[in-house]
Amino acid sequence: MVWLPAHGQQQALSTADPTVYTALEKRLHTAIQQRQLLEQEQFTLQQHIANSRQLMEQLQAQTDALEGSLLLAQLLYQQQQQLPEPSPLLFSDNEIADWRIEQFELQQLIKENSNANTAKELYSHLEQVATLAIQNRGLHQELTSMLKESHELITEQLFWMPSSRPLNRHWWQQLPYKLWHDMSHAPLAPLTAAAINGIKKQWPWLLLAGLFSVGLRMYRQRWRAQLEAIQEQVGFVHYDEPFHTAKAVFLSALLVLPWPLLLLASAIIWLPSYSEQPIAFAIHWQLAIALWFILWARLLLQDNGIAIGHFRWSASFCQQVSRRLAHFAWLLLPLLWCIQLGFKQPASLLSNSLAPLVFILCCAWLALLLWRPLPHQQEKLPLRQVLTSLLLIAVPFTMAAATALGYHFSAITLMQRSLSSAAVIWLSIVLYQMALRTITVLARQLAHHRAVLRRQYHEQKGDVLDNHSSAEEDALEVDLYRLNEQALQLIRWMAVLAASLVLYYLWADIIGTLSYLNRITLWQSSGGDATTLGHALGAGLILAVSLVMARNLPALVAVTLLSRLALKPGSSYTITALLTYVLTATGIVWALAVIGVSWDKLQWLVAALGFGLGFGLQEIFANFVSGIILLFERPVRVGDYVSIGTYTGTVTRIRIRATTIRDNDKREVILPNKAFVTDRFTNWTLTDTTTRISITVGFDYDADLVATKQLLLDAANNNPRVLKDPAPAALFTNFQDSTLEHTLRVHVKTLSDRSRAIDELNRNIMELARERNLNIAFNQLEVTLKNQEGKVLNMV
Numbered sequence: 001m002v003w004l005p006a007h008g009q010q011q012a013l014s015t016a017d018p019t020v021y022t023a024l025e026k027r028l029h030t031a032i033q034q035r036q037l038l039e040q041e042q043f044t045l046q047q048h049i050a051n052s053r054q055l056m057e058q059l060q061a062q063t064d065a066l067e068g069s070l071l072l073a074q075l076l077y078q079q080q081q082q083l084p085e086p087s088p089l090l091f092s093d094n095e096i097a098d099w100r101i102e103q104f105e106l107q108q109l110i111k112e113n114s115n116a117n118t119a120k121e122l123y124s125h126l127e128q129v130a131t132l133a134i135q136n137r138g139l140h141q142e143l144t145s146m147l148k149e150s151h152e153l154i155t156e157q158l159f160w161m162p163s164s165r166p167l168n169r170h171w172w173q174q175l176p177y178k179l180w181h182d183m184s185h186a187p188l189a190p191l192t193a194a195a196i197n198g199i200k201k202q203w204p205w206l207l208l209a210g211l212f213s214v215g216l217r218m219y220r221q222r223w224r225a226q227l228e229a230i231q232e233q234v235g236f237v238h239y240d241e242p243f244h245t246a247k248a249v250f251l252s253a254l255l256v257l258p259w260p261l262l263l264l265a266s267a268i269i270w271l272p273s274y275s276e277q278p279i280a281f282a283i284h285w286q287l288a289i290a291l292w293f294i295l296w297a298r299l300l301l302q303d304n305g306i307a308i309g310h311f312r313w314s315a316s317f318c319q320q321v322s323r324r325l326a327h328f329a330w331l332l333l334p335l336l337w338c339i340q341l342g343f344k345q346p347a348s349l350l351s352n353s354l355a356p357l358v359f360i361l362c363c364a365w366l367a368l369l370l371w372r373p374l375p376h377q378q379e380k381l382p383l384r385q386v387l388t389s390l391l392l393i394a395v396p397f398t399m400a401a402a403t404a405l406g407y408h409f410s411a412i413t414l415m416q417r418s419l420s421s422a423a424v425i426w427l428s429i430v431l432y433q434m435a436l437r438t439i440t441v442l443a444r445q446l447a448h449h450r451a452v453l454r455r456q457y458h459e460q461k462g463d464v465l466d467n468h469s470s471a472e473e474d475a476l477e478v479d480l481y482r483l484n485e486q487a488l489q490l491i492r493w494m495a496v497l498a499a500s501l502v503l504y505y506l507w508a509d510i511i512g513t514l515s516y517l518n519r520i521t522l523w524q525s526s527g528g529d530a531t532t533l534g535h536a537l538g539a540g541l542i543l544a545v546s547l548v549m550a551r552n553l554p555a556l557v558a559v560t561l562l563s564r565l566a567l568k569p570g571s572s573y574t575i576t577a578l579l580t581y582v583l584t585a586t587g588i589v590w591a592l593a594v595i596g597v598s599w600d601k602l603q604w605l606v607a608a609l610g611f612g613l614g615f616g617l618q619e620i621f622a623n624f625v626s627g628i629i630l631l632f633e634r635p636v637r638v639g640d641y642v643s644i645g646t647y648t649g650t651v652t653r654i655r656i657r658a659t660t661i662r663d664n665d666k667r668e669v670i671l672p673n674k675a676f677v678t679d680r681f682t683n684w685t686l687t688d689t690t691t692r693i694s695i696t697v698g699f700d701y702d703a704d705l706v707a708t709k710q711l712l713l714d715a716a717n718n719n720p721r722v723l724k725d726p727a728p729a730a731l732f733t734n735f736q737d738s739t740l741e742h743t744l745r746v747h748v749k750t751l752s753d754r755s756r757a758i759d760e761l762n763r764n765i766m767e768l769a770r771e772r773n774l775n776i777a778f779n780q781l782e783v784t785l786k787n788q789e790g791k792v793l794n795m796v
Contacts, residue, residue, distance in 0.1 A: 024118045027102075031125040034091070038132035041090055045139040048084050052146045055079060059153060077346040080154045086144050091133050099130045155509055159413065162406035163342075164349045164356060171353070178353035194277050198269030209265030213258040223251045234309050240444070245310045245437040249430065252299045252306060253292075260292035282340045283333070290332050293423055298322045300430070311433045324369045331365060334358045335415065342412040349408055356403050359411065363400035367393040413510065420506050428499035435491045531596045539591040546587020554579045574631050577654065619674070623657045626673035630654055636676050636683055641751050644671065644681035689750050690723065695761055698739030700777035705732060705740070708774060712744040715764040721757040723747045739777035 062075055106123040113119070165171055199206065230248050233239035267284035270277055300306045301318040308315055338359040342349055349355070370392040395418060402411040504511075522531050554576035631654065636642055640651045642661065649663035659676060661669045675681070684691060699708050709730045716728035726747050734741040744765075748757050769776050 021118065024122055028118060028122045028125065031122060031129055034129050035125055035132065037090055038129060038136060042132060042136050042139065045136060045143055048086075049139065049143050049146065052083070052143065052150060055083070056146070056150055056153075059150070059157075076154050076158055080151070080158075080346075083147055083150055083154075086140060086147060089133075089136060089140055096130055096133050099126050099133075102126055103130075152509070158346075159410050159510070163346070163409035164352075164403070164406050166406040167356065167360075167404040175353055175357070182352060182354050191277065191280065194272075194280070195269055198272050201272050202268045205268050206265055209261060209268075213261050213265075216254065216258045216261070220255060223255055227251050227255075231304060231309050240441050242438045242441045242445075244441070245306065245434050248306050248310065249300070249434060253296050256292060256295035256299055260288045260295070263291060264288035278344045279337070279340045282344060283336050286336050286340075287332055290336070290419075291329065293426075294325050294329050294332075297426065298325050301325075310437050327369055328366070331362050335362050335419075338362070339412045339416050342409055343416075346409065356408050359403050359408070359415075360400045363396035363403075363415075366396040367400075370396070417506055417510060421503055424499055424502045424506070428495050428502075432491065432495040435495075439491070535595050539594040542594060543587050543591040546583055546590070550580045550583035550587070553583065574634065574637070577631055581656075619672075620657065623673045626677040627654060627656050627659075629677055630659070630673055635686070636681070637686075640686065641684040642681055643684070644675060644679065647671065684751055690747055691751060691754060692745060692747050693754060693757055693761075695744045695746075695758065695765070696733075697742050697744065697765060698736060698777045699742060700738070700775045701740060703740060703774050703777075707772060708740075708742055711768050711772060711774060712742060712765065715761055715768055716744060716746050718764060719746075719757060719760055721748050721753045721760065723749060 059076070059079060103123055103126050106119050106126070109119050110123065227248055230244045233241075233244065264285055267281050267288065270281035270284065301308075301313075301322040303315070303319075305318070307313045307318050338355045341352065341355050371389055395414075399411040399415055402408070402414075522533055522536060630636060636651055636654075636659070638651050638654060642648070642651060644661075647661060647663065647669050649661040649667075649669065651659060652662050652668070653660040654673070658670045658672050661671060663669060697708075697712065709732070712730035713728060716722050716730075722728060723746070728744065728746045731743045731745070732740065733743045744761065746757070746761070748754055766776070768774075
């Protein structure tokens with residue numbers, strides 16, 4: 001260890017050795033100092049814990065006494081600033097482990113030298129030091145947990161209680177005087193002095209940042225030329241590369257860096273006066289990052305830019321988004337000022353009148369930017385687009401309304417999280433499009449390589465290709481759906497998962513404040529269980545999520561999993577339908593359980609409903625049970641071709657109450673499920689899709705029977721839709737008045753081949769009959785006209 005002198009591995013240590021004795025004395029002195037430091041640290045931690053516990057008790061008492069008042073908000077701001085920051089521990093876990101190793105070595109030394117008093121004293125002090133360090137670690141964890149709980153409680157209270165005066169008539173009457181007072185007492189002189197002092201102290205860093213920005217601007221022309229060269233190569237399989245898009249995005253980020261970098265460097269000016277002017281520093285560096293993000297996004301969305309050329313986005317969409325980003329850039333400075341003023345100087349929320357007014361105006365402007373204009377009267381706006389636009393503009397309007405009602409701190413908190421979330425979503429979209437573009441280029445190159453190999457193979461064999469397209473054109477026409485589906489799904493889910501994790505990190509503290517809703521009681525059951533507003537919102541969220549999953553998850557399972565399994569026809573639909581029912585039922589039962597409606601309370605309701613269904617709604621109940629039977633027994637499946645009564649068509653849906661059939665005229669017929677269970681119907685494709693076709697042909701009495709039979713068999717054998725097994729059969733079935741009736745019986749594989757096979761066979765029979773001089777007879781009628789004398793009249 002540190003206190004031991006260097007000895008050989010086999011040399012025994014002895015306290016009689018002057019070197020060992022001196023090292024033990026020094027280590028003992030160091031251990032005594034460490035123990036004193038740990039005792040002082042323990043005293044400080046215990047004092048902080050006592051103060052934090054007292055602060056928590058005061059906070060709880062103040063919350064119960066002053067709930068909903070502005071005074072409570074001011075007290076919470078002050079208490080939040082009084083919360084101590086837990087300093088790091090003096091000694092780490094590795095040092096505690098080293099002390100244990102030292103104790104072990106001292107034990108060996110004490111066994112060899114029973115009179116080693118110094119070693120015994122050092123061992124005792126090391127035991128105390130290690131014990132104190134472990135105790136302090138526990139106290140530090142307790143203090144950290146307590147401070148975290150205090151921060152969460154204060155944040156929760158501040159978020160759900162008014163932090164400023166509401167914008168009522170009195171506020172508007174006093175607004176001019178307050179604005180004049182705020183403007184006249186603005187700390188311009190301290191800001192100017194702090195800026196001058198910062199320039200004097202930080203000028204080397206400012207000069208370095210300026211030179212770096214100038215160097216970046218000198219390379220702008222070169223980077224623009226590289227971007228144009230990459231843009232010209234996009235879409236050509238010989239020149240396009242998988243990482244062209246990533247390189248273009250990186251060069252675009254560098255192109256817009258100079259001005260944001262200068263703005264970021266200006267934030268260094270406020271570092272010496274950060275304790276007096278924290279708002280100026282925060283606004284500068286956040287404004288620099290936001291400006292860089294907007295300039296970079298606009299460069300991606302410009303005409304012939306990366307979004308249009310690489311991502312294949314609509315040019316009109318890119319122009320609209322770019323134009324609105326330019327307008328939004330003017331909102332950055334006032335928005336950041338309002339947000340940082342509320343976070344850095346929360347006590348000013350009660351007296352400052354300019355910040356709420358500026359924030360409301362910014363929210364109104366932002367709502368106008370988010371609203372997509374309505375089309376002309378001749379056009380119809382999709383409902384999803386209207387709902388999306390309403391949802392987008394509802395966000396800033398909600399924040400403006402919160403500020404008007406006095407919840408300004410909650411509004412600026414939501415605005416900060418919303419802006420950060422928008423940046424995260426945009427970044428995840430760009431990264432996903434980059435990955436998608438990379439896979440697309442790789443797929444096109446692979447398709448081009450296969451096309452070249454196929455062309456070379458045909459040229460070596462001397463074949464002539466039917467099409468006139470080149471290999472490059474073949475590769476460029478590769479459909480996106482031919483890409484590796486698993487890779488695309490993996491990238492999509494990774495992008496969604498990464499964005500979800502970042503968004504959860506951003507909104508974690510806001511989500512934690514939702515526990516405040518559990519204190520608002522809506523009703524109380526007879527058993528004493530209270531249902532709160534949090535329970536009601538949670539039940540609504542569970543129900544919404546379950547319905548969304550019931551609508552989308554079965555289709556996802558069918559595409560990703562069931563499509564890769566060797567299932568019987570209709571099995572996939574049965575599984576997805578049952579999964580939909582299970583998810584819906586589970587969501588409803590879970591939502592009811594959250595609001596306090598448990599199964600023991602529902603069973604009587606279910607029994608009553610069952611009794612009512614058995615008598616009053618027996619037809620609906622019978623159709624419901626029949627639908628379950630159809631899904632499990634599967635006498636009819638989705639995709640089957642059935643005939644029931646006068647209706648014939650393909651089964652498209654099997655719902656809870658009815659089954660939908662689409663006939664040959666593309667009409668959808670809704671039939672109750674009970675009809676498929678109790679009535680007779682024909683399922684043409686239940687076990688086998690092979691069906692027989694019978695074509696009746698009549699030849700005249702002079703026809704050669706051998707030739708007619710051979711004609712029918714030749715027509716059947718020449719048709720590719722006719723199956724060889726069972727073999728076609730030509731039969732002489734009947735004598736008619738004017739014809740010898742023959743029947744051709746053939747089998748086709750699918751129902752879709754029936755009508756086409758009948759048409760082709762009839763045409764082929766007619767052509768062969770003409771070629772072979774065989775007359776297809778028809779009913780003939782001879783009329784003889786006689787006069788009154790009985791002589792036959794010859795009509796000319």
